[in-house]
Amino acid sequence: MAKVKFPASAFKFINELKANNDRNWFAANKPTYLEEQARVAAFADRMLHELNLHDVIETAGGAKSMYRIYRDVRFSKDKTPFSTYWGGRFKRAGKQRRGGYYYHFEPGDKSFVMAGFWGPNTQDIKLVRDDIGFDPAPLRAILSNETFVNTFGALQGEQLKTQPKGYDGSHEAVDLLRFKQYLVMRRFTDKEVLSDNFIDLINQAFKNTRPFLDYMSEVLMTDINGILI
Template identity: 45%
Template sequence: MTNTIPKETLPFLKKLSKNNNRDWFNDNKPEFKAIESKVKEAYNYLGELMNGHDQIDKVKIFRIYRDVRFSKNKLPYKTHFGGSFHRKKPELRGGYYLHIQPNNESFIATGFWEPNKDDLFRIRKEFEMDDSEMREILANKSFKNTWGEFVGDELKTAPKGFDKEHPAIDLIRKKQFIFTKKYTDKEVISDGFLDDVNDAFKKIRLYFDYMSDVLTTNLNGESLL
């Protein structure tokens, strides 16, 4: 099983970016399929590494074909590889994502992209009641050095039913709870890249353990499972 991102991945994606049409892609499809096969092996290898510290029940590599039906951008192909790593539900919450793209645009992401209405309300109520544990995680030196601060969409003011003067309003107004870490092209094709990604994902467990506990209990701490 491939334990690195193949070195031909980024050059091919650069060529695809300059020739994003069906004729070129069909002419170069054998090369793409060979690269895609190795990339899938690398993602699955990472999934195995992650199972050493988490419970990953599914690795999903997204297709190269773009859904252009409702998009103004009609280019038929993505110019990156992307894949997600699903944790065992319902007890383990949060997700992982690995994005491979040339020109130093690769990154990993973790957290909660689109929490449903009930989960979003539960998270906000937790922060309203007590944000100290979340603050401790964000201030943890090892965590912060790897993941930095939250990124993602947020409201400009307080959500309905919440006090805009609340001390935790900076957390309460968030709509997404995501962390990201960027990588250079040189890092992506290095021998230790997937090990570094795995180590970064391992450090997110402080956050995931906390959020999983929040989202599987009520405000009294009683299990909902």
């Protein structure tokens, strides 16, 4: 299969949108937007194809993965009507495959891909914290692995300022217990995004998330005896 490059014209459109983020400009340039949207969707199709070689994704296609460019400004101080990036997500298939993949392509060296758990519910957070509290070694081993560190650096996500209620503040893994989100992120420069091998860089990053996603899936889908919940 021939490689699909990320379209440089899609970045050009975003830069123009950043300078003209209003409805009149967008309406006049909507045909160009639709052309670029289709090009990014084709690139997302290729990402999905590569992902399905080593994971199982239920998202039906690249276009289905993409977020709307129209912003919901009802509760935001920023009233600009359009997002100034291309973004979307891929959902893993089956209840035992927890977590998901996200992509964000934005000029100015602001592009990244991410995997993990953006908004875990209270029950899921408790399961993860209880497992960490019992034995943080498995997660520590994943987070300190050379491949993980070289790809993602460290675990990302919002954290509490102190230990969560019901957990000892002197616990050896209190730094992990404070997390409210569990995310891993690989950032990209514009040069990388527009390179011939960008699709390979993305796919390798997604592959490198698997020890983390597999650990989290096991924690969230089994009880302390290893029985499926």
